[in-house]
Amino acid sequence: MVALRAKRTNNEADEPSSPVLRFGADKPLKLDAGTLLSPFQIAYKTYGTLNDARANAILVCHALTGDQHVASTNPVTGKPGWWEVLIGPGRIIDTSRYFVICSNVIGGCLGSTGPASTNPATGKPYGLDLPIITIRDMVRAQLMLVDHFGIEKLFCVLGGSMGGMQVLQWASSYPERVFSALPIATGARHSSQNIAFHEVGRQAVMADPDWHGGKYFEHGKRPEKGLAVARMAAHITYLSEAALHRKFGRNLQDREALTFGFDADFQIESYLRHQGMTFVDRFDANSYLYMTRAMDYFDLAADHGGRLADAFAGTKTRFCLVSFTSDWLFPTEESRSVVHALNAAGASVSFVEIETDRGHDAFLLDEPELFAAINGFIASAARARGLSA
Amino acid sequence: MSVNHAQRVDLEVVADLIPAQSRVLDVGSGDGLLLELLQATKQVDGRGMELSQRGVNECVARGLSVIQGDADKDLEFYPDKGFDFVVLSQTLQATRNPKLVLDELLRIGKHAIVSFPNFGHWRVRLSLFLNGRMPVTKDLPYSWYDTPNIHFCTIRDFVNLCDELGATVEKATALDANGQKIGLSMPWWFWNFFGQQAVFLLRR
Numbered sequence: 001m002v003a004l005r006a007k008r009t010n011n012e013a014d015e016p017s018s019p020v021l022r023f024g025a026d027k028p029l030k031l032d033a034g035t036l037l038s039p040f041q042i043a044y045k046t047y048g049t050l051n052d053a054r055a056n057a058i059l060v061c062h063a064l065t066g067d068q069h070v071a072s073t074n075p076v077t078g079k080p081g082w083w084e085v086l087i088g089p090g091r092i093i094d095t096s097r098y099f100v101i102c103s104n105v106i107g108g109c110l111g112s113t114g115p116a117s118t119n120p121a122t123g124k125p126y127g128l129d130l131p132i133i134t135i136r137d138m139v140r141a142q143l144m145l146v147d148h149f150g151i152e153k154l155f156c157v158l159g160g161s162m163g164g165m166q167v168l169q170w171a172s173s174y175p176e177r178v179f180s181a182l183p184i185a186t187g188a189r190h191s192s193q194n195i196a197f198h199e200v201g202r203q204a205v206m207a208d209p210d211w212h213g214g215k216y217f218e219h220g221k222r223p224e225k226g227l228a229v230a231r232m233a234a235h236i237t238y239l240s241e242a243a244l245h246r247k248f249g250r251n252l253q254d255r256e257a258l259t260f261g262f263d264a265d266f267q268i269e270s271y272l273r274h275q276g277m278t279f280v281d282r283f284d285a286n287s288y289l290y291m292t293r294a295m296d297y298f299d300l301a302a303d304h305g306g307r308l309a310d311a312f313a314g315t316k317t318r319f320c321l322v323s324f325t326s327d328w329l330f331p332t333e334e335s336r337s338v339v340h341a342l343n344a345a346g347a348s349v350s351f352v353e354i355e356t357d358r359g360h361d362a363f364l365l366d367e368p369e370l371f372a373a374i375n376g377f378i379a380s381a382a383r384a385r386g387l388s389a
Numbered sequence: 390m391s392v393n394h395a396q397r398v399d400l401e402v403v404a405d406l407i408p409a410q411s412r413v414l415d416v417g418s419g420d421g422l423l424l425e426l427l428q429a430t431k432q433v434d435g436r437g438m439e440l441s442q443r444g445v446n447e448c449v450a451r452g453l454s455v456i457q458g459d460a461d462k463d464l465e466f467y468p469d470k471g472f473d474f475v476v477l478s479q480t481l482q483a484t485r486n487p488k489l490v491l492d493e494l495l496r497i498g499k500h501a502i503v504s505f506p507n508f509g510h511w512r513v514r515l516s517l518f519l520n521g522r523m524p525v526t527k528d529l530p531y532s533w534y535d536t537p538n539i540h541f542c543t544i545r546d547f548v549n550l551c552d553e554l555g556a557t558v559e560k561a562t563a564l565d566a567n568g569q570k571i572g573l574s575m576p577w578w579f580w581n582f583f584g585q586q587a588v589f590l591l592r593r
Binding site: 344355 | 436448455456463467
């Protein structure tokens with residue numbers, strides 16, 4: 001069973017069930033690590049139709065463990081797309097009006113080149129032989145995809161969390177290619193506490209004997225226990241104390257009394273174990289290491305002499321930032337510092353903080369105030385861009 | 390916004406001062422009335438800052454470019470002369486440090502437009518004189534202990550502050566209780582007595 005799963009994920013890595021754009025030796029991806037990635041591939045999904053002026057394209061950037069299946073059934077889990085509440089025909093981001101693109105990030109495990117992909121030099125999965133990938137590398141690859149579609153200027157780039165980092169990177173690196181930017185529940189850098197949480201997750205993966213120094217596919221194994229623990233710890237950071245207490249309290253799991261043992265007595269334990277177990281079915285452990293590292297390395301101000309405003313100097317892009325009151329991974333202050341930098345750069349910026357106890361994950365949920373803000377922002381940007389209703 | 394909502398005649402006076410296609414920052418943009426008016430009639434590039442998160446979220450949902458922010462704290466992030474006009478309508482009296490805020494407005498904007506309720510209006514004077522209590526009027530409906538308006542001034546006080554800050558008064562308008570402009574030729578004492586609100590266009 002373990003070997004079977006291993007094989008299946010590996011196949012999705014090389015031959016995904018979504019469209020793939022392959023770049024040969026003539027078009028390498030320049031990496032921040034100082035090397036070239038070549039050949040490489042980008043797996044993506046699109047929804048809707050690109051209009052004649054190629055002006056109605058929206059790029060969606062996914063979060064740490066997300067993928068390109070933003071608005072259609074995920075082929076690995078069989079579950080709905082991760083942002084179907086927001087994106088689809090007749091939804092806030094209406095795919096009968098906009099051309100929505102979402103690609104698996106470089107370093108991911110669902111079809112874009114990542115550690116689970118086959119290294120053409122060895123015929124084996126890259127594992128840790130893949131250079132470290134940064135947020136800017138991901139965005140550089142996305143630009144090549146956008147160029148492939150002949151899109152001069154994206155109408156909007158949006159995403160939450162790590163996706164929001166990509167949005168900020170897009171706006172900073174390619175301001176002339178981004179008409180509007182919607183970074184949600186994110187920041188211009190990863191905080192020390194966030195790096196700390198990620199390090200715990202990585203150490204959990206590496207401590208699993210089945211990890212085999214990253215070469216687990218060759219041993220027909222996968223570090224499922226380590227990855228599950230990493231996911232359990234991370235999952236806590238996506239929620240809030242209030243939401244956990246509201247949902248689970250100290251309720252017991254299918255039992256009347258404490259068992260005086262280490263079974264999952266409490267509902268919260270059972271819930272977390274379930275989260276961990278289902279995660280390892282769909283995600284590659286090495287990819288988790290690369291994704292978390294990419295977020296840790298992100299520091300947009302540091303790329304501009306420590307002054308964040310310089311990352312957006314002279315920008316014409318319209319921004320809307322959104323944060324959530326109970327998000328302790330990317331607290332409102334992180335968004336506010338981006339807003340202040342954008343103010344200093346003279347940018348057009350809206351900033352909405354939404355009151356909720358659902359924590360960081362609120363951006364993925366049905367949050368009416370979030371949808372109202374996105375709707376208002378997109379609609380006014382569409383008017384400014386001259387996109388007809 | 391810290392005064393009676395129905396009494397926003399000052400908005401039209403403010404809008405008249407702003408030429409088409411200007412870059413405008415509305416500090417204390419409230420429910421976005423002025424920004425919407427300016428976008429509809431003057432096609433301005435308008436931005437707002439508002440203290441109340443509810444107000445901000447409603448504005449953004451209506452497609453306005455507004456951020457949550459505090460006039461006392463968050464103006465420092467804006468660059469010098471980044472806007473043609475910075476508007477502070479009916480908000481000055483609710484700031485903790487009006488002098489600093491006004492100074493920032495004059496720094497950020499090529500022009501600043503400030504409107505405020507005149508505490509020198511005869512009704513206010515009469516109320517204090519007759520009752521011996523802090524005035525509560527139709528336009529200033531709060532009691533002293535729960536009012537957000539912590540720094541009231543009169544038109545003359547404001548003119549003095551402008552002098553102190555080296556601001557030039559380009560234009561000033563006083564509105565009477567019916568929202569009518571008081572004649573231009575009237576002396577300051579007359580405005581200070583009969584003006585219920587004042588709108589100043591300033592630069593430095």
